[in-house]
Amino acid sequence: GAVVSQHPSWVICKSGTSVKIECRSLDFQATTMFWYRQFPKQSLMLMATSNEGSKATYEQGVEKDKFLINHASLTLSTLTVTSAHPEDSSFYICSARVGPGGNQPQHFGDGTRLSIL
Amino acid sequence: AQSVTQLDSHVSVSEGTPVLLRCNYSSSYSPSLFWYVQHPNKGLQLLLKYTSAATLVKGINGFEAEFKKSETSFHLTKPSAHMSDAAEYFCVVNVGNTGGFKTIFGAGTRLFVKA
Numbered sequence: 001g002a003v004v005s006q007h008p009s010w011v012i013c014k015s016g017t018s019v020k021i022e023c024r025s026l027d028f029q030a031t032t033m034f035w036y037r038q039f040p041k042q043s044l045m046l047m048a049t050s051n052e053g054s055k056a057t058y059e060q061g062v063e064k065d066k067f068l069i070n071h072a073s074l075t076l077s078t079l080t081v082t083s084a085h086p087e088d089s090s091f092y093i094c095s096a097r098v099g100p101g102g103n104q105p106q107h108f109g110d111g112t113r114l115s116i117l
Numbered sequence: 118a119q120s121v122t123q124l125d126s127h128v129s130v131s132e133g134t135p136v137l138l139r140c141n142y143s144s145s146y147s148p149s150l151f152w153y154v155q156h157p158n159k160g161l162q163l164l165l166k167y168t169s170a171a172t173l174v175k176g177i178n179g180f181e182a183e184f185k186k187s188e189t190s191f192h193l194t195k196p197s198a199h200m201s202d203a204a205e206y207f208c209v210v211n212v213g214n215t216g217g218f219k220t221i222f223g224a225g226t227r228l229f230v231k232a
Contacts, residue, residue: 002163004160006160034220042224042225043207043222043223043224043225044161044207044222046220091158093160093161095160095161102149102211102212102213102218103149103166103168103169103211104149104211105151105163105166106161106209106220107163108153108160108161108162109160110159110160111158111159111160113158
């Protein structure tokens with residue numbers, strides 16, 4: 001149980017393109033979803049937290065207009081990287097949590113490798 | 118201040134020997150603690166979790182961890198390493214109370230397993 005599907009796995013696109021990444025909880029309803037960015041050989045960096053039906057909460061230093069997050073349902077959140085540039089190239093990972101409690105683990109997708117040429 | 122410290126950036130063991138990955142935390146509240154494993158180009162997979170029940174927690178793939186409040190530690194162990202255990206491991210803490218909580222990730226420990 002608690003499977004999170006992230007799509008696509010790999011994206012290669014030209015500079016200036018917008019890229020959308022989907023994150024779906026397949027067998028549970030996720031009240032909260034998270035988006036992370038991971039640089040090589042580093043830990044995860046939280047970008048934003050999204051709750052279904054409300055605006056995402058972005059971490060300091062993350063551009064809201066660059067990284068658009070939509071959490072339209074309890075099973076789907078999307079991250080759109082707008083007008084992507086080479087410095088946006090990274091590994092992006094989403095996660096979902098079943099409930100609001102601190103004892104609930106996050107369940108992670110398999111990540112999306114984004115390469116901007 | 119709340120924090121998580123993974124004491125080793127990398128650990129190298131021989132196949133069939135025990136594994137010990139160390140994690141210490143700092144929290145003003147009773148924490149919930151988790152260990153995750155990440156294989157290359159993959160997301161994080163939950164190995165086990167501690168949420169104030171039994172202090173010795175058994176997880177998947179033969180891993181276990183013991184919560185020691187007096188030492189503020191939550192070390193991950195496995196009696197016998199397998200080649201497939203080679204990966205990055207993250208210790209993660211949820212800290213807070215009913216007013217809200219925060220998830221803190223350790224820096225990660227890379228486990229190498231030699232044949």
